[in-house]
Amino acid sequence: MxxxxxxxxxxxxxxxxxxxxxxxxxxxxxTFENNKQYTTCSKLPVLSSSIHWTYHSSNNTVDLAFRNTGTSSTRWVAWALNPSGQQMAGSQCLVAYTNSTAIHAYTSPIGSGIPSLQEGSLSFEVPSISATLSGTEMTIYATLQLTSELLSTNQVWQEGPLSGGVPASHLTSGNNVASVGTIDFRTGDKKRN
The missing domain is CATH 1.20.5 (Single alpha-helices involved in coiled-coils or other helix-helix interfaces)
Incomplete structure (x- = not known):
């Protein structure tokens, strides 16, 4: 035995x-559509997502691509850092969705009240942000200018429906509440709690 x-x-x-x-x-x-290469990546455990990045130690910038492979033109996707915990409240989000004319990619800080994905500045600089939709794959590309405290922190990712052409609330059960973890841009360490 x-x-x-x-x-x-x-x-x-x-x-x-x-x-x-x-x-x-x-x-x-x-292989990304824009032939961009990243030094590190992590297949995230839920919501058909992965995060790819290159960390530049000389200036604490991170070039990243967040991929969601199970979306459509009627859904939004988001990826965020949250130094205050593994939840949406307090998250500093990158958001993308398709509106009637193009893909809209923007930043959205999430307050402590009812989460909404209103466009606004984050607690760190985002010098560039864009997105692509190819079939059922949405990819957000961004450059983040991070403080040393944000180089190893919590990450959150989400997806949800559009309503009236703008992001609506996502599910509050199943994989949508399990889409949290940590990330260390310097070492590549990541875990899901």
Whole structure:
């Protein structure tokens, strides 16, 4: 019996290593439409999303691409940093959706009240932001000018429907409440709590 347990444990470890390696390989081998390359990536565990980035230590900037592969022109996507916790309140968001004429990408700080994705300045500079929609894949591209305190912090990502051509509330159950974790732009460490 002990031999069977050890064999099962060994097989489980091998499968876990394979899946982790495959997820990283799958994530890092992606080619972006603009031929941009990123040094680090992480396949996020829910909402069909991944984050790709290059950290520039000389000036604490991060070039990133947030990908959501399960969206449409009737949905919005967002990715955010939140130094105050793993929740939407307090998040500093990058948001994208398709309006009637083009893809709209912008920044949105989320206050402590009822979350809304109103356009506004973040607590850090975002010198550039844009987005693309190709089939069911929305990608937000941005450059972030971060303080040293934000280089390792909480991250939140979301998706939701449009209503009247603007972002409406997302689900408050399932994967939508599990879409939190941490990220360290310097080391590439990330985890989901």
């Amino acid at each position: 002990e031999r069977v347990s050890k064999s099962a444990l060994f097989c489980s470890v091998l499968v876990a290593l394979f899946l982790t390696s495959y997820a990283q390989q799958n994530c890092s081998s992606f």
